[in-house]
Amino acid sequence: MSKNRGSKSKKVCGIYKLIIGKYYYIGASLNCFHRFRAHWSRIRHGSSSPKIMNAYKEYGWIRIEILQECSEDQLSALEMSILSTCMKDELCLNTRFGTGGAGRRSSETRKLLSSKA
Numbered sequence: 001m002s003k004n005r006g007s008k009s010k011k012v013c014g015i016y017k018l019i020i021g022k023y024y025y026i027g028a029s030l031n032c033f034h035r036f037r038a039h040w041s042r043i044r045h046g047s048s049s050p051k052i053m054n055a056y057k058e059y060g061w062i063r064i065e066i067l068q069e070c071s072e073d074q075l076s077a078l079e080m081s082i083l084s085t086c087m088k089d090e091l092c093l094n095t096r097f098g099t100g101g102a103g104r105r106s107s108e109t110r111k112l113l114s115s116k117a
Contacts, residue, residue, distance in 0.1 A: 012031065016067060
């Protein structure tokens with residue numbers, strides 16, 4: 001299910017795709033359009049990942065596509081599911097498999113992490 005959003009004011013929790021020419025990056029966020037602005041800022045300042053920077057230097061444009069909206073509870077699992085297919089594609093710019101901290105940790109996860117500290 002692919003959705004392009006014209007309005008950037010709506011808070012969209014879900015999986016997004018940054019498209020840079022023929023390349024793409026998959027991410028998850030509680031607020032996809034806010035995250036896109038953060039990506040754009042890092043690209044403008046030259047501090048994004050080398051793969052994303054090289055693609056941007058080659059093509060000079062970037063856009064976002066919302067792949068799927070979901071609840072916060074579904075965010076990490078959905079991202080992992082989509083990345084399991086995409087990471088095999090040479091056009092995928094993701095450098096790691098898994099979430100980059102998308103979403104908030106559940107109270108159970110926070111308790112488990114604090115007990116290991």
